């Protein structure tokens with residue numbers, strides 16, 4: 812018996828959810844419906860993915876799994892507090908949630924698009940849509956509770 816669960820990843824082409832057995836984690840899968848390749852390697856790194864304005868759509872909106880984006884700035888004290896929590900979550904949610912970081916000063920287009928007024932702000936995306944957000948430095952249990960519906 813293994814206690815590892817299967818992973819649920821969405822095909823970037825047809826958006827169908829595919830079940831990936833735990834022992835195939837990190838390999839390239841084929842969508843059961845449209846046969847497109849589903850790259851899962853990046854989901855199992857266990858570290859936050861650094862986003863910028865150029866790859867935001869590809870990494871977030873077309874993500875095979877739900878996404879948590881930590882919008883932060885170097886000069887922001889509370890951002891330094893939430894940073895280690897985000898690192899932990901990236902490791903704990905490996906393969907299930909894509910955890911990302913977006914430096915708002917370096918990426919003004921994305922910050923404007925999602926009307927980020929203050930940092931830190933956490934954005935939650937699923938299937939290409941902004942689903943929820945958390946403004947301010949939330950404690951870990953609050954972030955976990957907000958993400959519970961997406962942890963499958």
Ligand SMILES: [Zn+2]
Nearest residue numbers: 822825842845
């Ligand atoms: Zn597909």
